[in-house]
Amino acid sequence: MAKDIILTGDRPTGNLHIGHYVGSLKNRVVLQNTGKYDPYIMIADTQALTDNARNPEKIRNSLIEVALDYLAVGLDPEKSTIFVQSQIPALFELTSDYADLVTLARLERNPTVKAEIKQKGFGDSIPVGFLTYPISQAADITAFKANLVPVGDDQEPMLEQTREIVRTFNRTYGVDVLVEPKGYFPPKGQGRLPGLDGNAKMSKSLGNCIYLSDDAETVKKKVMSMYTDPNHIHVEDPGQIEGNVVFTYLDVFDPDKETVAQLKEDYQKGGLGDVKIKRYLNKVLEAELAPIRERREKYAQNIDAVYDMLIAGSKKANEVANQTLDEVRDAIGFNYFKNRG
Numbered sequence: 001m002a003k004d005i006i007l008t009g010d011r012p013t014g015n016l017h018i019g020h021y022v023g024s025l026k027n028r029v030v031l032q033n034t035g036k037y038d039p040y041i042m043i044a045d046t047q048a049l050t051d052n053a054r055n056p057e058k059i060r061n062s063l064i065e066v067a068l069d070y071l072a073v074g075l076d077p078e079k080s081t082i083f084v085q086s087q088i089p090a091l092f093e094l095t096s097d098y099a100d101l102v103t104l105a106r107l108e109r110n111p112t113v114k115a116e117i118k119q120k121g122f123g124d125s126i127p128v129g130f131l132t133y134p135i136s137q138a139a140d141i142t143a144f145k146a147n148l149v150p151v152g153d154d155q156e157p158m159l160e161q162t163r164e165i166v167r168t169f170n171r172t173y174g175v176d177v178l179v180e181p182k183g184y185f186p187p188k189g190q191g192r193l194p195g196l197d198g199n200a201k202m203s204k205s206l207g208n209c210i211y212l213s214d215d216a217e218t219v220k221k222k223v224m225s226m227y228t229d230p231n232h233i234h235v236e237d238p239g240q241i242e243g244n245v246v247f248t249y250l251d252v253f254d255p256d257k258e259t260v261a262q263l264k265e266d267y268q269k270g271g272l273g274d275v276k277i278k279r280y281l282n283k284v285l286e287a288e289l290a291p292i293r294e295r296r297e298k299y300a301q302n303i304d305a306v307y308d309m310l311i312a313g314s315k316k317a318n319e320v321a322n323q324t325l326d327e328v329r330d331a332i333g334f335n336y337f338k339n340r341g
């Protein structure tokens, strides 16, 4: 039986952080290593350009960093096709064809895009490419006939919109060319890591991230600066667990649930200091981050090999996406020159 196909990706607007790691990267590696899937992992530079058109060097500089982050967490080019969105022209022709099947009103209702528009402060100056990126994302997914898309919870509206486009396309052109994808999400409550400062989201623009590329000293400093319970002033005071970032991270990263439960109890009773729980968290994080960091350093010593990996991945991605585009052109009837030499 043919393997299920996975497609997912990230915008290269900076190095990837541990929020990306728990939100999506970790799942991808697990799925990859089952051997049951054919995974495509895309660095979404064109999507990153939708709100960075005047700042392309940021994307250009991040491309190789994201590729290194991928390799560091254990994505393996022998098992996953890692490629670059802008190097796959078929994606943009598909985007154009799908755009004719989507209304402006439908795009304006997409809750993730809505939230981003607000967060980015576009006001009345929303780039058309930004508003329409869910269509381009549908092209990314359908070009590979992906049926499984491992992403963070915030991407569900993109999948919903992709499924709509697939149904509309197949119905309109009377074919069964495109495939409806399912999302694959992190376990409940683990998908979104708050920032170091207690903000609900870890994000580069908020400056509250631990990056996969941070060295041990930097991680330690960041952990020691973490938001805990502002009213927990003396060690002997009872402390709050709710909204306390250290405990949220321990819940996500510490496999030793019993110890975490005990620490929570002690903290709430009073007598357990912030410095102590932060040192403990740092140890827990290091257990997960140190091997990632070591692999990253190893790959960073041979950047040419990383580019070669992206070139090979993009070549394979082009073959697959061109095949789908050919079927899409056939379906629409834009195949006038076929078999005419």
Ligand code: TRP
Pocket (backbone or CB within 6 Å): 007, 008, 009, 010, 011, 044, 047, 136, 137, 140, 141, 149, 151, 155
């Ligand atoms: N929107 C995703 C993000 O914000 C990146 C992305 C682009 C993507 N195309 C995709 C994810 C296709 C999954 C499938 O990181």
